[in-house]
Amino acid sequence: MLSMGLERVGSREHPSWAVDLPPALGSLLLSLGILALSRIPLSFVLKKLGGSLGFLLLVLLIFPLAYPGKDLDLGFLALSSDGILVAILIILRAMAILVLVFPALGTSRFDVTMKALRRLRVPSPLVQIILFTYRYLFVYADQFRRMGTAWRARGFRARTNLLTLRTLGNGIGVLLVSSIERTQRIQSAMMARGFTGSFRTFEDFRTRPGDVALFCAIVAVGALAFLWRARIL
Amino acid sequence: MSQDRGKGAAIQASCLWYRYPDGRLAVEDVSFTLEEGKSLGIIGPNGAGKTTLLHVLAGLFPPESGDVLLLGKRLDPKNHSDLRRHLGIVFQETEDQLFSPTVFDDVAFGPLNFGVPLGQVRGRVEEALARVGLSGYEPRVPHHLSSGERRRAALATVLSYGPDVLVLDEPSSDLDPRGRRELVQLLRATHQARLVASHDFEFILRTCERVLLMDRGRVRADGRAAEILCDNDLLSSHGLEVPLGLKGVKPEELRKILEGEERS
Secondary structure (H helix, E strand, O other), X not given: OHHHHHHHHHOOOOOOHHHHHHHHHHHHHHHHHHHHHHOXXXXXXXXXXXXXXXXXXXXXXXXXXXXXXXXXXXXXXXEOHHHHHHHHHHHHHHHHXXXXXXXXXXXXXXXXXXXXXXXXXXXXXXXXXXXXXXXXXXXXXXXXXXXXHHHHHXXXXXXXXXXXXXXXXXXXXXHHHHHHHHHHHHHHHHHHOOOOOOOOOOOOXXXXXXXXXXXXXXXXXXXXXXXXXXXXX | OHHHOOOOEEEEEEEEEEEOOOOOEEEEEEEEEEXXXXXXXXXXXXXXXXXXXXXXXXXXXXXXXXXXXXOOEEXXXXXXXXXXXXXXXXXXXXXXXXXXXXHHHHHHHXXXXXXXXXXXXXXXXXXXXXXXXXOOOOOOOHHHOOHHHHHHHHHHHHHOOOOOEEEEEXXXXXXXXXXXXXXXXXXXHOOOEEEEEOOOHHHHHHHOOEEEEEEOOEEEEEEEHHHHHOXXXXXXXXOOOOOHHHOOOOHHHHXXXXXXXXXX
């Protein structure tokens, strides 16, 4: 995201508030509009975005100080107005992308999203890796939580010392080894049910008129935004 | 399937030997026959080789020597994929059996791989889930099921493609008394030959006519379930115990009790 922001702005000598800000702001508004349509509560989105917002605020701190051309002299500090604009653009664009993740993943079941990806010709091994990761992430999280409970039951307290590091290292090592063994058992279970290397799935997607209308609307808005950005309209 | 054929051997194991990759011998010279429609329990102390034997019979571990005949056909790497549709193995650890994002996908996995026409897959899944009492569980995430529900869903994953032989490894673990009783009823109602490895002797008594006792990779006894499971001297010589509820019960009395249970 950082490189994207820099690249877009770096194509001219100086970024411009009048030229660069409206499209970035428009992108964020468009994303928020799609988020509103998806009816995902804003409070939930803000809670999940908390970590990313913290990281993006760092951009706002660094860019005005690090960007070339210190034209804003505050007496004790010189800032770059271009750096401030670039930081704002990066934050707006990043937020626009991050906000879009919620309607993309939060409006249908995870397995349905993955099947849709497969229908959109995303390579099957990649989709399967995501599916297996999602399926077993909870199993290993549970296993690690149980391990932590067992540690605490025997007096373990996490501190900044070698014993804590060794205990955590051993725990992660045990998880890794058990995950390899589990992989072999899962492979056996798959082979026992006829798996020979290629995945067969049951997908009963049906395109409804509403889906076509929504797809056309999103493409149209994107095309209009592109044409406006290219100064054709 | 097996209902359409004359009675023959569902599984015939001859002089099976299996060694782990680290060189330890796990199965030594095991031979037995399981007839179609019949049931056989495998008991033995921990590390006796029960689970390993089931993996060898399912063609998942290649034997060092010996043969497995499944419905009269010799199991070898060339015909594994053809013969596997006749055998449904349910593993001890349900998290390994249920690897898909939804119960539907897991139960549909076997039928899809064994070439069941797409139009029949949904019906097969619904029927298998109904048999194990999980109708309506299709969209559920396996990880969110209770351990008893996972156990039943794991059984549905093999019932959905209609194998001729069911191989179950510790099927009653994680089940509460009611779930265990329902599983007994379900297994008694199946027409398939079944092989059940378990430490739960009462479950074995209620689901299997015959028992193999294994210890240190070898078959140490083979006979009627009621006789072997009431033989305290035999069991204790292999580190096993007659369950408290069966102590002092004679095999003949036990058979009558079980026959009465089955009739009711």
